[in-house]
Amino acid sequence: MNFHKRIVIIEDDYELRECYKLIIKSVDRYHFVNSYENCEQAFPFLNKDKPDIVLMDINLFSGMSGIDGVKYLKSKNPYIEVVMISVHDDAELVFDALRAGASGYITKSSNYIELIQSLDELVKGGAPMSSKVARMVINNFHSNPNSPLSEREKDVLRLIAEGKSYTQIADQLFISKETSKTHIKNIYSKLEVNSKAEAIETAKSKKYI
Amino acid sequence: MNFHKRIVIIEDDYELRECYKLIIKSVDRYHFVNSYENCEQAFPFLNKDKPDIVLMDINLFSGMSGIDGVKYLKSKNPYIEVVMISVHDDAELVFDALRAGASGYITKSSNYIELIQSLDELVKGGAPMSSKVARMVINNFHSNPNSPLSEREKDVLRLIAEGKSYTQIADQLFISKETSKTHIKNIYSKLEVNSKAEAIETAKSKKYI
DNA sequence: AAGTTATCACCCAAAATGGGGGATTTTGGA
DNA sequence: TCCAAAATCCCCCATTTTGGGTGATAACTT
Numbered sequence: 296m297n298f299h300k301r302i303v304i305i306e307d308d309y310e311l312r313e314c315y316k317l318i319i320k321s322v323d324r325y326h327f328v329n330s331y332e333n334c335e336q337a338f339p340f341l342n343k344d345k346p347d348i349v350l351m352d353i354n355l356f357s358g359m360s361g362i363d364g365v366k367y368l369k370s371k372n373p374y375i376e377v378v379m380i381s382v383h384d385d386a387e388l389v390f391d392a393l394r395a396g397a398s399g400y401i402t403k404s405s406n407y408i409e410l411i412q413s414l415d416e417l418v419k420g421g422a423p424m425s426s427k428v429a430r431m432v433i434n435n436f437h438s439n440p441n442s443p444l445s446e447r448e449k450d451v452l453r454l455i456a457e458g459k460s461y462t463q464i465a466d467q468l469f470i471s472k473e474t475s476k477t478h479i480k481n482i483y484s485k486l487e488v489n490s491k492a493e494a495i496e497t498a499k500s501k502k503y504i
Numbered sequence: 505m506n507f508h509k510r511i512v513i514i515e516d517d518y519e520l521r522e523c524y525k526l527i528i529k530s531v532d533r534y535h536f537v538n539s540y541e542n543c544e545q546a547f548p549f550l551n552k553d554k555p556d557i558v559l560m561d562i563n564l565f566s567g568m569s570g571i572d573g574v575k576y577l578k579s580k581n582p583y584i585e586v587v588m589i590s591v592h593d594d595a596e597l598v599f600d601a602l603r604a605g606a607s608g609y610i611t612k613s614s615n616y617i618e619l620i621q622s623l624d625e626l627v628k629g630g631a632p633m634s635s636k637v638a639r640m641v642i643n644n645f646h647s648n649p650n651s652p653l654s655e656r657e658k659d660v661l662r663l664i665a666e667g668k669s670y671t672q673i674a675d676q677l678f679i680s681k682e683t684s685k686t687h688i689k690n691i692y693s694k695l696e697v698n699s700k701a702e703a704i705e706t707a708k709s710k711k712y713i
Numbered sequence: 714a715a716g717t718t719a720t721c722a723c724c725c726a727a728a729a730t731g732g733g734g735g736a737t738t739t740t741g742g743a
Numbered sequence: 744t745c746c747a748a749a750a751t752c753c754c755c756c757a758t759t760t761t762g763g764g765t766g767a768t769a770a771c772t773t
Contacts, residue, residue, distance in 0.1 A: 370649035393645035421635030422642040426628050432641055433631040436602035440579035458701030460760060473721050492667030669729055683751050
């Protein structure tokens with residue numbers, strides 16, 4: 296079933312479009328179906344093209360952005376795998392693309408062999424990413440080991456993040472309501488905030504929890 | 505600066521330990537420093553070994569687990585890169601390892617070439633991951649396109665997740681307090697919950713926001 | 714001996730909550 | 744063009760929560 300995966304390209308640069316097309320046509324196990332300048336031109340033909348994989352430029356000049364493109368495409372056809380191709384690897388752009396449903400994110404510097412390797416990686420059940428993107432994604436998981444908060448305070452903060460009240464936190468941690476209040480007061484003073492909302496925002500942005 | 509990266513191995517299986525050692529010694533650009541059976545034996549020698557990279561088994565039978573090991577190691581020496589080696593790729597284990605500070609996660613099926621490629625990837629500024637791990641990490645970013653919530657309700661829910669009150673939500677979205685209350689009532693009915701905490705838990709676990 | 718952490722108590726007034734009822738206007742698809 | 748969904752707003756109610764203050768005790772680490 297790994298044979299003849301159908302590939303569609305959405306890329307507004309003519310030269311790149313042709314380049315990708317040649318690369319894909321050079322490999323037996325991939326079948327180049329069509330290439331388009333933007334999402335608006337591509338989407339009406341999706342039912343006919345039936346791609347397994349779409350290579351999508353993230354910075355499309357005309358029409359919707361690549362982010363909106365993948366969001367729309369995945370909502371209509373969740374089984375199509377979308378790999379974003381971009382010159383930028385700005386963290387928020389990458390994360391937005393992934394949230395929107397992209398299964399991979401590679402940079403345009405990718406040469407012949409890297410593009411094919413990315414497709415192979417995807418077909419193998421992986422998620423092709425350029426080095427920097429992989430590192431960004433992993434770093435996004437890292438929690439801050441230098442949190443000023445004690446373990447118990449982190450417990451309390453996690454429950455605050457779930458919207459729990461003083462009483463609910465107390466019940467869940469088997470402590471009295473007064474104790475949960477004390478913990479929260481101490482959290483506020485350490486994080487220099489004075490409400491639950493601010494505490495969560497500060498703690499999450501600094502990866503304290 | 506990519507030359508002679510110092511490698512330390514923490515792995516309780518003798519055969520595997522020797523195997524990794526041979527592989528690393530076979531490549532000029534890596535310098536095998538030492539191998540240990542567990543974290544307790546390794547950590548006293550870290551200041552002497554001065555590794556750039558630690559290959560750590562996640563399932564250590566004696567002493568602390570690999571997760572606790574990487575957490576401790578990174579808290580003491582954040583500049584050491586840790587790559588987890590595991591037979592399992594259970595989602596929660598992977599995510600725990602990454603949260604704890606691992607810079608990569610590869611499976612034990614990795615052969616000679618894959619282990620060296622992983623180290624190369626790490627040195628290049630990337631994050632070595634086996635295919636399944638990469639996919640799990642990426643899938644963790646995907647939001648659910650079939651959310652029953654309207655865009656406005658998602659806006660409100662995001663603010664609830666930040667711990668905001670009815671009034672604060674109203675102010676931030678330039679609507680009246682009554683409107684934010686109505687939105688929240690509708691969110692509760694759609695998610696079949698009846699408190700802010702439950703709403704956040706349900707929506708996040710189903711990736712509605 | 715000093716510091717941190719975790720636990721608990723009592724005071725207060727203001728704000729927030731969840732649940733009930735009803736209403737209008739705008740918007741997007743069939 | 745019509746209808747349903749979405750977004751906006753208003754009133755009522757009793758109960759709970761909140762943030763702030765001051766204080767204490769025990770355990771544990773350094």
